[in-house]
Amino acid sequence: MSTDHEILELPDFALEQGGTLRPARLAYKTYGRLNADRTNAVLFPTWFAGDHRSNEWLIGEDRALDPRKYFVIVPNLFGNGVSSSPSNTPAPHDAADFPNVTIRDNVRAQHVLVTEHLGIERLELVLGCSMGALQTYQWAVTHPEMVARALPFCGAPKTSPHNVVFIESLRATLTLDAAYRDGRYEAPPLAGIRAFSRVYAGWGFSQAFYGEETYRQLGFTTLEEFLTGFWEANFIDQDANDLLAMLWTWRHADVSATPGMDGDIKRALGSITAETLALPAEKDLYFPPEDEIRAAQHIPGGRVRVIPGIWGHLTGGGANPADAAFIDGAVRDLLATGTDGRG
Amino acid sequence: MSTDHEILELPDFALEQGGTLRPARLAYKTYGRLNADRTNAVLFPTWFAGDHRSNEWLIGEDRALDPRKYFVIVPNLFGNGVSSSPSNTPAPHDAADFPNVTIRDNVRAQHVLVTEHLGIERLELVLGCSMGALQTYQWAVTHPEMVARALPFCGAPKTSPHNVVFIESLRATLTLDAAYRDGRYEAPPLAGIRAFSRVYAGWGFSQAFYGEETYRQLGFTTLEEFLTGFWEANFIDQDANDLLAMLWTWRHADVSATPGMDGDIKRALGSITAETLALPAEKDLYFPPEDEIRAAQHIPGGRVRVIPGIWGHLTGGGANPADAAFIDGAVRDLLATGTDGRG
Numbered sequence: 001m002s003t004d005h006e007i008l009e010l011p012d013f014a015l016e017q018g019g020t021l022r023p024a025r026l027a028y029k030t031y032g033r034l035n036a037d038r039t040n041a042v043l044f045p046t047w048f049a050g051d052h053r054s055n056e057w058l059i060g061e062d063r064a065l066d067p068r069k070y071f072v073i074v075p076n077l078f079g080n081g082v083s084s085s086p087s088n089t090p091a092p093h094d095a096a097d098f099p100n101v102t103i104r105d106n107v108r109a110q111h112v113l114v115t116e117h118l119g120i121e122r123l124e125l126v127l128g129c130s131m132g133a134l135q136t137y138q139w140a141v142t143h144p145e146m147v148a149r150a151l152p153f154c155g156a157p158k159t160s161p162h163n164v165v166f167i168e169s170l171r172a173t174l175t176l177d178a179a180y181r182d183g184r185y186e187a188p189p190l191a192g193i194r195a196f197s198r199v200y201a202g203w204g205f206s207q208a209f210y211g212e213e214t215y216r217q218l219g220f221t222t223l224e225e226f227l228t229g230f231w232e233a234n235f236i237d238q239d240a241n242d243l244l245a246m247l248w249t250w251r252h253a254d255v256s257a258t259p260g261m262d263g264d265i266k267r268a269l270g271s272i273t274a275e276t277l278a279l280p281a282e283k284d285l286y287f288p289p290e291d292e293i294r295a296a297q298h299i300p301g302g303r304v305r306v307i308p309g310i311w312g313h314l315t316g317g318g319a320n321p322a323d324a325a326f327i328d329g330a331v332r333d334l335l336a337t338g339t340d341g342r343g
Numbered sequence: 344m345s346t347d348h349e350i351l352e353l354p355d356f357a358l359e360q361g362g363t364l365r366p367a368r369l370a371y372k373t374y375g376r377l378n379a380d381r382t383n384a385v386l387f388p389t390w391f392a393g394d395h396r397s398n399e400w401l402i403g404e405d406r407a408l409d410p411r412k413y414f415v416i417v418p419n420l421f422g423n424g425v426s427s428s429p430s431n432t433p434a435p436h437d438a439a440d441f442p443n444v445t446i447r448d449n450v451r452a453q454h455v456l457v458t459e460h461l462g463i464e465r466l467e468l469v470l471g472c473s474m475g476a477l478q479t480y481q482w483a484v485t486h487p488e489m490v491a492r493a494l495p496f497c498g499a500p501k502t503s504p505h506n507v508v509f510i511e512s513l514r515a516t517l518t519l520d521a522a523y524r525d526g527r528y529e530a531p532p533l534a535g536i537r538a539f540s541r542v543y544a545g546w547g548f549s550q551a552f553y554g555e556e557t558y559r560q561l562g563f564t565t566l567e568e569f570l571t572g573f574w575e576a577n578f579i580d581q582d583a584n585d586l587l588a589m590l591w592t593w594r595h596a597d598v599s600a601t602p603g604m605d606g607d608i609k610r611a612l613g614s615i616t617a618e619t620l621a622l623p624a625e626k627d628l629y630f631p632p633e634d635e636i637r638a639a640q641h642i643p644g645g646r647v648r649v650i651p652g653i654w655g656h657l658t659g660g661g662a663n664p665a666d667a668a669f670i671d672g673a674v675r676d677l678l679a680t681g682t683d684g685r686g
Contacts, residue, residue, distance in 0.1 A: 160550065160553070160554050161553040161554055161556070161566055162545065162548075162549075162550040162551075162552075162553035162554060163550075164553075164566065165541070165544050165545040165553060165566070165570070166545045168541055168544075168570070169538075169541040169542040169544065169545050172516075172537070172538040172541040172542070173515075173516045173519065173538050173541075173542065176516065176519050176520055176534055176535060176538045177519055178521040191519055192519060194515065195512075195515040195516050195519045198508070198511055198512040198515040198516075199512040199515070199516065199542055201508050201511075201512065202505065202508040202509045202512050202546075203545075205505075206505075207503065207505040207506075207628075207629075207631050207633070208505075208633065209505075210503070210504040210505035210507075210508060211503050211504055211505060213504070223504055223507065223508070227508070227511070285550075285628065286550075288550050290550070290551070
């Protein structure tokens with residue numbers, strides 16, 4: 001567990017689906033300094049089962065998100081074990097009794113952080129990968145006046161039905177472990193998490209990634225080694241209820257459910273005023289490019305650049321230098337784009 | 344369990360990976376009549392978790408495989424609960440003690456059926472979907488002199504590494520059920536089979552199939568109804584050890600492991616003399632078109648027609664009339680193709 005971060009406590013944080021966290025704890029880390037006129041802030045929410053450190057590959061003096069120039073705020077997703085989560089919340093909202101948290105709840109907490117706590121009225125850029133992209137789209141819909149630019153990558157404005165099937169398979173697998181005990185486990189359901197990792201493995205990278213043994217670039221010499229050393233290692237220390245809480249959030253992501261949008265996805269996307277550049281990955285199996293290409297058609301001035309290659313969803317993970325450079329280049333280009341007073 | 348079939352007993356059937364079934368029982372059904380000069384035989388092996396009835400949608404008087412013209416032999420895959428399987432084999436090879444069976448073992452048993460039992464020396468066509476395609480490629484490599492034409496659909500000559508990851512996720516999920524008891528269950532591990540079905544669901548159809556709610560064409564009105572009424576229903580009556588036995592067979596399919604081929608896939612494919620027409624499905628997530636397109640480049644005269652559409656792997660299942668018509672048309676065209684004395 002990381003301790004190199006700060007916590008904002010949000011007393012009596014009422015959740016969209018019911019329940020109140022007293023308090024909600026929003027963990028975040030900032031990089032760089034806010035300038036005097038507060039016009040250099042970037043918000044970069046985290047992905048499923050990641051934390052603020054997961055985003056650091058895209059922040060640095062050799063990157064577009066140069067902390068000498070920008071003030072980058074990385075809030076941790078609720079449920080990730082650092083912000084309020086089943087694993088770190090006291091009774092009565094601990095473990096299996098942790099309430100359902102939506103993407104909008106995350107955005108609302110982050111809004112308090114950005115405005116009330118940090119005193120920022122406008123974000124030069126909101127960006128994020130995967131569940132970070134879900135949050136990016138929601139920011140652009142809920143707070144169009146605050147978001148100058150949006151760069152969602154390997155994500156979508158709404159979790160698709162197929163993606164729901166994938167999520168459901170993860171949930172079904174993890175909870176099948178008898179040790180899970182309906183979330184009231186004493187010892188972690190490790191066998192369940194291992195099987196969960198195996199299911200995830202097939203979806204995380206493309207068919208060609210495995211076919212070409214591209215995992216060798218990550219230091220693994222056999223497929224079995226990769227399944228254990230990469231995939232199991234990625235999840236085995238996660239708390240099962242935390243994983244399930246994040247899955248719930250992911251599954252129910254939908255900007256069209258934003259109050260005032262009446263379930264109309266085109267209307268929700270049409271309300272975005274941010275300069276939006278979406279970066280789906282060519283071979284992403286659960287956030288396929290079609291989702292963001294279709295979405296961009298309804299966003300005024302919305303643009304898409306498909307990240308080419310065979311890394312699938314993990315294209316957005318930063319481990320492949322070519323993909324990282326592509327994403328960094330897109331961030332640089334978008335930050336150089338004027339916003340015509342919009343946003 | 345179907346009883347509308349015949350059984351060929353193969354005494355002392357020694358398996359490639361060790362162990363002997365005494366006897367092996369090969370279940371099969373034939374359609375039509377063998378003509379006098381024995382030149383109208385077609386072999387049509389079955390897919391994972393299917394049986395001879397699973398193939399009947401492609402056989403009929405309104406189909407290219409017209410039983411008034413062709414003698415169609417449908418052998419059941421070992422492990423499918425009709426041919427020798429963990430669920431129907433006596434000790435010492437029952438249940439979890441059933442030996443590993445390869446695709447080549449299946450082909451060898453079918454060869455005995457075709458030649459010694461039915462007296463056929465040449466097959467006008469071998470065809471099959473998915474694991475049926477694995478068998479089709481193996482037939483074309485092992486018995487080039489017997490196979491005039493080969494039409495594998497939604498398959499490959501070798502199970503790819505990514506496909507192995509998918510198979511491994513199914514195995515990990517099913518065996519996670521505490522009721523599985525290392526294969527020595529008394530009551531079936533239904534929770535494991537249900538979770539297995541959920542994992543399978545994401546892979547069986549394409550992202551767009553779910554996105555467009557195409558399951559409505561199969562009579563389901565909600566996603567949840569489809570996951571239970573279609574996917575769970577498809578697997579819930581299957582024996583868990585049978586499923587795992589077939590998964591093992593699938594996982595280890597590889598024509599390059601044929602004796603004499605020295606693990607060289609190009610050499611194995613290059614040895615095929617059948618007129619080969621492969622039909623991968625455009626959006627198949629675990630036998631993607633690339634596999635068969637690449638394979639065809641090494642098969643002399645090998646051709647590929649990609650089946651367009653969003654039904655994914657289940658394109659080959661016969662449930663979508665447009666896909667069924669496409670496949671039937673390809674069978675018709677291939678049967679009309681001369682073989683230049685080859686095969």
